[in-house]
């Protein structure tokens with residue numbers, strides 16, 4: 001699609017940088033907004049040197065607009081949750097708004113409705129969260145931020161196989177430690193979730209398992225209609241390509257660690273159904289006996305089926321509120 | 331003190347196009363207070379201590395009512411009358427004290443105007459005394475006004491100003507931008523903290539289609555609330571080749587900012603019941619999730635009971651856009667509720683009332699004639715640049731405030 005010459009003309013008149021952004025951002029409003037963010041960032045970074053700032057801004061706009069390079073890699077961060085600033089770097093997936101959205105819903109729900117947080121008499125056990133495929137650590141840190149609004153002792157563990165992700169998650173923990181309260185502890189570990197080492201690594205029970213595992217199918221990865229070319233070009237394959245096998249493994253680990261609830265991001269409704277079919281042996285969601293699970297799915301703000309939500313039937317007292325988030329049943 | 335003197339000196343500067351003098355800068359009420367407590371030699375401007383004739387008349391009639399009540403209560407006890415009597419008491423005391431001071435002031439003025447040598451010493455003393463009386467009258471005026479005109483419930487709040495173009499196409503968008511800058515300049519002059527919440531350039535980038543300003547100063551709402559309404563500009567647009575004067579408009583909405591500007595707070599969001607607000611993100615259609623990486627973080631709130639819609643998109647953080655949208659939604663609802671209450675209260679009293687809120691076309695900015703005219707109070711200022719750069723706006727705001735007070739007095743009922 002060509003950009004109308006009139007738009008180009010207006011852009012050129014307004015700022016020498018704006019036309020650079022147009023090939024990727026297409027419309028003036030988005031281009032102006034990103035130019036403002038870029039300008040603010042590099043003006044601050046360059047301090048008093050206006051010449052440096054100008055050069056940095058030009059380069060940033062070139063990368064962003066002409067090369068479709070992700071803005072978050074250029075600016076080095078993505079705001080997340082309430083006030084987290086998640087560092088972003090090549091080799092690690094950039095946090096998505098959908099993850100931010102469902103993470104906030106689930107984490108703030110726990111704080112508001114889970115008996116460990118709402119009951120006045122101090123229940124002895126601590127609250128534990130396991131975040132599989134943590135990447136930048138964004139979800140683990142979002143839960144840490146939100147659960148920090150209580151006094152309950154919480155432990156959050158994030159696992160990722162990639163060393164780049166493991167290193168960045170630890171940097172993010174350090175960079176956001178002012179947001180995380182004393183009652184919450186966060187730790188990251190490097191491990192392949194399919195390995196047996198996983199069993200040793202997490203050796204005690206957890207309350208909830210959360211995950212945004214790689215879920216783009218090989219076919220969709222290669223289709224421009226599904227996957228943006230800049231995602232393919234600049235974000236790690238390891239973080240993207242995956243499918244039902246991840247969810248099976250996640251539910252296995254959840255069962256092993258006696259988790260009472262599991263929430264995972266997924267690609268679409270089709271994948272939700274595939275996951276249900278593949279995990280019925282683990283979840284027994286069609287049976288009514290006590291050890292089976294309630295399962296449903298939740299839309300994201302754009303109306304796409306985005307998360308699978310499951311909780312054990314015998315934990316309805318603690319987790320039944322999740323029902324309010326579910327808008328699709330099997 | 332030096333700074334104040336300098337600002338007093340700036341009071342009188344030649345207007346740019348005419349050769350008469352205009353008031354360009356008046357320090358705020360608070361600096362006056364400081365001024366006459368530390369340096370009585372500075373004179374107090376009339377409007378600081380003189381009660382408007384309307385208010386004076388109102389106080390006078392209430393005093394008569396009070397006297398009648400006193401007489402009637404002396405004859406027979408009546409519960410309702412007793413209560414009204416008690417209610418009026420404070421006002422009557424202040425009004426009596428005010429009248430007494432006013433009479434004393436008149437006497438002293440006579441003394442002070444004496445010119446013969448013998449009375450010189452006396453004259454100085456009279457001048458000093460007048461100053462003291464004026465200070466006490468200013469205090470009484472404040473108290474009487476407060477009793478007669480209850481302060482706006484949101485008077486002490488910071489405010490939010492929203493700017494949108496009206497009729498006049500791209501010239502209206504440019505004027506909208508000019509207006510928003512005018513208030514930013516004003517805040518800068520007043521050393522008030524402010525931030526731009528939303529800023530949407532118009533298609534060709536020369537103007538804006540929407541702008542939202544948060545002014546963090548407590549009391550800013552009271553000072554600026556009468557700025558809400560339609561502002562009109564008359565000038566030759568830059569793009570106009572035939573040199574014709576065009577008329578365009580921009581609309582301003584002024585809201586009380588009930589929540590702190592801190593966009594990390596969820597305070598505003600918590601004030602809504604579950605299900606009362608629908609939250610939509612406005613993203614391009616498509617697979618979403620890991621398949622795309624967008625920087626779009628726009629959030630739109632719809633208040634279901636009223637249909638009010640607020641959309642925010644200027645922040646990189648989705649959460650901050652949402653928190654700001656909630657802050658503005660709450661402000662709009664509070665203002666709506668208040669306005670409805672005012673209208674209902676007035677209708678209960680009389681069907682014929684003028685309202686001080688949101689009259690249409692409240693001000694004209696005429697560039698060829700270098701003038702700004704406020705149509706409500708009829709005040710014209712021949713200093714358009716001073717108005718637009720924020721330095722002369724205070725004068726205008728004073729006049730509008732005066733007008734608004736008088737309007738309130740007309741609708742007055744002592745409760």
Ligand SMILES: C[S@@+](CC[C@H](N)C(=O)[O-])C[C@H]1O[C@@H](n2cnc3c(N)ncnc32)[C@H](O)[C@@H]1O
Nearest residue numbers: 095133134135160161162192193212213214239
């Ligand atoms: C889609 S990214 C999610 C990152 C992050 N949780 C987020 O929401 O932005 C998936 C992550 O899973 C990690 N991963 C892929 N295979 C894995 C495995 N077998 N074991 C552990 N982590 C794995 C990748 O390194 C990547 O960081």
